[in-house]
Amino acid sequence: MIEVKNVSAGYSGIDVIENISLKLEVGLNLSIVGPNGCGKSTLLKAIAGIIPIKGDVLIDGKSIKTMKRAEIAKKIAVMSQMSAIYFSYTVFETVLLGRYVAMKDNFLKEASQQDKAYVEKCLEAVGMLEYKDRQIDCLSGGELQRVFLARTLAQEPEIILLDEPTNHLDLKCQHELILYLKNWSKDHKHSVIGVFHDINHAMELADHLLVLEKGHIKALGKAEEIIKSGLLNDVYEMDIKKYMLNSLKKWEFVN
Amino acid sequence: MKTKIKIFISILSSIIVLVLGVAIGSVYVEPLKILTIIFGKILSQPISADLNENLISIIWDIRLPRVLAAFLVGGALAASGTVMQSILKNPLASSYTLGVSSGASVGVGLVLITGFSIPVLGNFTLPLIGLLSGLVTVYLVITITAQIDRNMGNTTIILFGMIFSLFINAVTTLIMALSRETLPRLIYWQMGSFALKSWLDVKILAVIFVGCYLILIRYTNELDIMTFGEEQALAIGVEVKKVKWILLILSAALTGSAVAFTGVIGFIDLIAPHVVRKIFGSSHKLVVPISILFGGTFMVACDLVARILVSNSELPVGAVTALIGAPFFAYVYFKNRKVR
Numbered sequence A: 001m002i003e004v005k006n007v008s009a010g011y012s013g014i015d016v017i018e019n020i021s022l023k024l025e026v027g028l029n030l031s032i033v034g035p036n037g038c039g040k041s042t043l044l045k046a047i048a049g050i051i052p053i054k055g056d057v058l059i060d061g062k063s064i065k066t067m068k069r070a071e072i073a074k075k076i077a078v079m080s081q082m083s084a085i086y087f088s089y090t091v092f093e094t095v096l097l098g099r100y101v102a103m104k105d106n107f108l109k110e111a112s113q114q115d116k117a118y119v120e121k122c123l124e125a126v127g128m129l130e131y132k133d134r135q136i137d138c139l140s141g142g143e144l145q146r147v148f149l150a151r152t153l154a155q156e157p158e159i160i161l162l163d164e165p166t167n168h169l170d171l172k173c174q175h176e177l178i179l180y181l182k183n184w185s186k187d188h189k190h191s192v193i194g195v196f197h198d199i200n201h202a203m204e205l206a207d208h209l210l211v212l213e214k215g216h217i218k219a220l221g222k223a224e225e226i227i228k229s230g231l232l233n234d235v236y237e238m239d240i241k242k243y244m245l246n247s248l249k250k251w252e253f254v255n
Numbered sequence B: 001m002k003t004k005i006k007i008f009i010s011i012l013s014s015i016i017v018l019v020l021g022v023a024i025g026s027v028y029v030e031p032l033k034i035l036t037i038i039f040g041k042i043l044s045q046p047i048s049a050d051l052n053e054n055l056i057s058i059i060w061d062i063r064l065p066r067v068l069a070a071f072l073v074g075g076a077l078a079a080s081g082t083v084m085q086s087i088l089k090n091p092l093a094s095s096y097t098l099g100v101s102s103g104a105s106v107g108v109g110l111v112l113i114t115g116f117s118i119p120v121l122g123n124f125t126l127p128l129i130g131l132l133s134g135l136v137t138v139y140l141v142i143t144i145t146a147q148i149d150r151n152m153g154n155t156t157i158i159l160f161g162m163i164f165s166l167f168i169n170a171v172t173t174l175i176m177a178l179s180r181e182t183l184p185r186l187i188y189w190q191m192g193s194f195a196l197k198s199w200l201d202v203k204i205l206a207v208i209f210v211g212c213y214l215i216l217i218r219y220t221n222e223l224d225i226m227t228f229g230e231e232q233a234l235a236i237g238v239e240v241k242k243v244k245w246i247l248l249i250l251s252a253a254l255t256g257s258a259v260a261f262t263g264v265i266g267f268i269d270l271i272a273p274h275v276v277r278k279i280f281g282s283s284h285k286l287v288v289p290i291s292i293l294f295g296g297t298f299m300v301a302c303d304l305v306a307r308i309l310v311s312n313s314e315l316p317v318g319a320v321t322a323l324i325g326a327p328f329f330a331y332v333y334f335k336n337r338k339v340r
Helices: A042-047 A069-075 A091-104 A113-125 A141-154 A169-186 A201-205 A224-230 A231-236 A240-249 B003-023 B031-042 B053-087 B101-116 B122-148 B153-179 B178-192 B199-217 B220-226 B231-235 B240-262 B268-280 B284-307 B317-334
Strands: A001-010 A014-025 A030-033 A052-058 A076-079 A159-163 A191-195 A208-213 A216-222
Touching: A001 A042, A001 A216, A014 A042, A014 A052, A014 A208, A014 A216, A030 A042, A030 A091, A030 A201, A042 A052, A042 A076, A042 A191, A069 A091, A076 A141, A091 A113, A091 A141, A091 B220, A091 B231, A113 A141, A141 A169, A159 A169, A169 A191, A169 A201, A169 B122, A191 A201, A201 A224, A208 A231, A208 B003, A208 B053, A208 B178, A216 A224, A216 A231, A224 A231, A224 A240, A231 A240, B003 B031, B003 B268, B031 B053, B053 B199, B053 B240, B053 B268, B053 B284, B101 B122, B101 B153, B101 B178, B101 B199, B101 B240, B122 B153, B122 B240, B122 B268, B153 B178, B178 B317, B199 B240, B199 B284, B220 B231, B220 B240, B220 B284, B231 B240, B268 B284, B268 B317, B284 B317
Parallel strands: A030 A191, A030 A208, A076 A159, A159 A191
Antiparallel strands: A001 A014, A001 A052, A208 A216
16 A cells, blocks of 8 residues: 655655645556646655655555665556667667666676566566667657666556556557556556546556646545535646547547 | 777777877887787786897886876866766766865875975875875865755855865965975975886876776766756756765875875866767766776877977976867867857
């Protein structure tokens, strides 16, 4: 179980999120939504212990403040928003970096045959095995996103944190990615916490929604109930249902 | 081309350049005679009567230590550049950016002005003070950066390093302006040279550098991960702050020792990792050792050119590294790019 207790965090001494508290049982997924700048990505980084926090985050009852990075990485993996590539690696080398903690236990810090086999398994899972010898700076945004997902999976974490994972992906890939993660967490031993801009994606992944507004929790609960309450309209300052139905109308001419 | 073949060609080229470095000079000595002298000396066997004492002395006492010192220093600068570029995620970063050479210059300037000498160390006072001042500078840069930015962000480190470096350069300029009698010596030292390097120099450099390399090789996975950014490195399980400290100090020790023993020689730390990445890919398991090999070989070649280009005179090796390195770097880096 992951427990966030009164967490405040931010940058340059200014808190972007304040007093956030939530609990998530392993096996459940959670989608975080909210307008730009409400603190969604900051909350993910705080949960992963990537940025300094006030308050605490407990993983299976243990504070991340007392855990070493390797210990946290065994429990939580983060798939961040895509960043610039400074030095190019092959797809296989990139995913193998996800085995860092596993390789660390090995005196020579070399990848074992099991590590290599696991990397291939992860690449196969995201449909990138045939690209394993390609340089990552030659890949499209979508392909790169899948490579980073494979690297996240290679960590063998219990919980995956996703920061806008569907960016750069075409419609089919977006759907496949969410479906894959949903299946991955189906065994009740894994959880996914994802930040989304698209409410449809958020609901596709998780039954539970966390709505953030200006760094505070506006709502936390079952997705259906939150949507029925109309609260999202207030947060996004627009009639979301009307927008979606209007979008749908544009498809009416299709049989 | 397969990686193993590329490695074989690199090692072979390196051996050829090293042999040429020893063979070519005011007197040309055939490679076979060089090998005879080297093996004779190493195995303490009598050396063939065809080789006179002068020739043996030129090879064993003058050229070989010089070539080995150049190889060691070139390798150290290249290793340091590789580390700096990877952890600071900046292809133009080097230990010089963080003020190692500036710090070392101040230390050396003060030693030259005051005539300070540590009794037991004698002539080694200068390199030791140079090394220590370079290390202290990097330590100050990192410590103060950590105070300003708790996460020790790369941009903060580079910016503060450059500010600090400029400040210390101004101090060196002041020292030089106020003590005109030591000016020529300081300028000569800053130009960089491998002249008069002894076996003792080689032994000291070898101990420092091999020690640093052994630690560095243990951190190649971390170097790979950190090129993707610190947040991703933390998420994958790297103790970023600790690793960064270790690698920055290690890199400063490599450059600091090199600068302290031979003066300021730039460019190799910048080009070696770039050229190697272009040929061997980015994995640090290869980039680190091959950069050391390339940097060392390149330095020996530059020193050879510096020695023989103008007869009866020696050019500053730092100038030669840049004169040869800049066009070579441009060729390697841009040769496959299409005109847009």
